[in-house]
Amino acid sequence: MRLIVVLAWLIALAFVAFPGSPATNASRTTENSASQRARVAVEPSLITQEQVEGWLKFWQQRLGLVEWTIDAKIVRVWELPAGAVANIHWSLPKRKATIKVLHSADSNLRQDAISRDTELSVVHELVHLSMAKLPLDPNHTELEEEAVKKLSAALLALYYSEPAHTEVAAAAVNSR
Numbered sequence: 001m002r003l004i005v006v007l008a009w010l011i012a013l014a015f016v017a018f019p020g021s022p023a024t025n026a027s028r029t030t031e032n033s034a035s036q037r038a039r040v041a042v043e044p045s046l047i048t049q050e051q052v053e054g055w056l057k058f059w060q061q062r063l064g065l066v067e068w069t070i071d072a073k074i075v076r077v078w079e080l081p082a083g084a085v086a087n088i089h090w091s092l093p094k095r096k097a098t099i100k101v102l103h104s105a106d107s108n109l110r111q112d113a114i115s116r117d118t119e120l121s122v123v124h125e126l127v128h129l130s131m132a133k134l135p136l137d138p139n140h141t142e143l144e145e146e147a148v149k150k151l152s153a154a155l156l157a158l159y160y161s162e163p164a165h166t167e168v169a170a171a172a173v174n175s176r
């Protein structure tokens with residue numbers, strides 16, 4: 001009995017001593033409270049599987065994640081955790097990942113915003129994947145989430161920089 005207590009104590013100590021060990025399998029979920037409306041009726045998606053795969057291929061290359069085999073799926077709201085618009089599951093040893101993005105029928109974003117928001121979800125989940133080897137704490141992902149949100153939004157904003165933004169940047173440079 002005493003041996004069992006000592007063993008349990010040692011195991012607990014190991015977890016306390018090495019809290020940052022990278023998990024070999026993990027998942028991250030992107031939450032967006034402004035995007036939840038479950039409609040049971042089957043509606044055609046405003047985004048296609050081909051579009052999602054195109055974004056995946058493009059951003060996977062840009063982020064240097066070509067050694068990964070990544071699947072992308074458009075899923076209904078009940079296939080994601082509550083409050084989520086996307087998530088990713090990965091296996092580090094297998095270098096395999098699956099990204100799920102929310103079907104447009106379950107989004108309450110404006111129709112013209114859904115395409116860009118879904119691409120942002122793909123970039124966001126890939127940025128999570130780029131951090132998969134870091135010693136992150138799976139029980140406290142808030143700081144990781146904050147960094148991933150900023151980086152993914154910045155990447156997409158850079159890629160789609162509007163002419164107006166370019167003019168502002170040019171004016172700022174010229175005023176020096």
Ligand SMILES: [Zn+2]
Binds near residue numbers: 029031124145
């Ligand atoms: Zn996230």
